[in-house]
Amino acid sequence: MNLDYWKKQSKTPLFENITWNKPEQKSFGGQLAIIGGSGGGFSAIALGAKIANDFGAGVVKVLLPDVLQKTLPNSSDIFFADSNLSGGFAKSAVPEMTALSEWADSVVILGDMGKSTETASGLREFVAKNQKPIVIMRDAVDLMIPAAGEIIENGELTLILTFAQLQKLFREIYYPKVLTFSMPLAQAVEALHKFTLSYALTIASFCQGNYLVAQRGIVISTALSDTKYSPLSLWSGEIAIKTALYQIWNPKKPLEATATAILA
Numbered sequence: 001m002n003l004d005y006w007k008k009q010s011k012t013p014l015f016e017n018i019t020w021n022k023p024e025q026k027s028f029g030g031q032l033a034i035i036g037g038s039g040g041g042f043s044a045i046a047l048g049a050k051i052a053n054d055f056g057a058g059v060v061k062v063l064l065p066d067v068l069q070k071t072l073p074n075s076s077d078i079f080f081a082d083s084n085l086s087g088g089f090a091k092s093a094v095p096e097m098t099a100l101s102e103w104a105d106s107v108v109i110l111g112d113m114g115k116s117t118e119t120a121s122g123l124r125e126f127v128a129k130n131q132k133p134i135v136i137m138r139d140a141v142d143l144m145i146p147a148a149g150e151i152i153e154n155g156e157l158t159l160i161l162t163f164a165q166l167q168k169l170f171r172e173i174y175y176p177k178v179l180t181f182s183m184p185l186a187q188a189v190e191a192l193h194k195f196t197l198s199y200a201l202t203i204a205s206f207c208q209g210n211y212l213v214a215q216r217g218i219v220i221s222t223a224l225s226d227t228k229y230s231p232l233s234l235w236s237g238e239i240a241i242k243t244a245l246y247q248i249w250n251p252k253k254p255l256e257a258t259a260t261a262i263l264a
Contacts, residue, residue, distance in 0.1 A: 003186070005193045009222040009259060018260040021249045022056060029058035030248035033104035034241075035097060036140065037064040038114040039087020044138065044237045048110045049077075051241045055264070063100050065089050088119035097126045104132060106244040110237045111138030119143065127151055133247045133254070134158070137240040141165050148172045155200035158247070158258055160240055166205045170195070185210055189219045202254040204243070206234060211262050215255035222262050229262070 013019055023029050032052050036045045042064055052060045064072075065083030072078060079100065081093035089097075101107050107130065113119055124147040127134065136144060137160040144151065144159075145168050151157055152173065161169065167179045170191075177191045185208040192203055192214035202215040210221045211234070224231065229239070242264045246257035 003189075005217050005219055006186075006189050007218065007220045009220055009226075009263070011226045011263065013260045013263050014220060015253075015256040015260055018246055018250050018253070018256050019264070022246075023058075023249065026056060027058055029056045030105040030245065031059045031061070031103060032057045032241075032244060032248065033061050033063065033100045033107045034110055035063045035100070035107060036110040037068060037112050038089075038116075038119070039065065039067040039083070040114055041112050042068060044110050044112045048108065048237045048241045051238050052245065055242060055245055057245055061100060061103070063093075063096060065093070084116055084118045086114055086116040086119070088114035088116040089122055091118050091122040091125075094122050094126050097122075098129070101126075101130050101132050101134075105248045106133040106135070108240050108244045109134065109136045109140040110240060111140045113140055113143060115139075115143075120146070124150065127154075127157070130154075130156070132156060133244065135160065135240045135244045135247070137237060138235060142168075145169055145172050152199040152201050155254075157200075158202040158204065158243060158254055160204045160243070162235065163205055163207050166203070184208070185221070188212065189221065192219050193217050202258055204239075204258055206231065213255060213259040213262075215258075218255055220255065220259035222259070227262050 066080040067083040067087045081096035082090035084090040120143040128150045133156045135158045188207040196214045197217040204213045213220045242261040250257045
């Protein structure tokens, strides 16, 4: 079997030039927008903002539902949009999301968003129209999957999914390949190879001890044992922030940037 599309990465980044493009001065680090949070929590968003600033982002701005406004101190980098009765973003928050995206070089939707159908509807509308590089992770992915058919042709979109979320994505678009937790790594790689030949987005997921990144039919695997992450810490949101920043610093190279972020 010809597996030229499968590249294996070790502790040394496969694309070292991606790391070289990290700006030495923070002022050249780019503009990152982080969207997420709900009345139920925003810890991942706060951690994401700290990681982004520490890792070298030039300016980081955060958008939260206004139900949290009385909880947080005033900050020039934190903005609020309408919330609904469930504590998540209201549908009327979409213009604020769009305005922040127009300012940013890249957007991360990091989760902690609750399960409101109104939040899901607004988020889907925003992502479907967004033209900037955008990374989506954690429970925000669950809100997006029912609208997968509207977004998977977006070459600026990166989804970082658990394997269970990847299964749901395949089922949602009736993709003719069944993913199972027991499938060999090579079969999962082949499935992502074929999937990303059909759809333009970048996919990252975890299978059989490996972090997989796929785009344009190329799949990069990295054994989690070669990274600083555990199967649990992988989902903290850090990887989404670093992915977005490497994509800012390496325009039009989402595969290479996303694969490199796991080793940062």
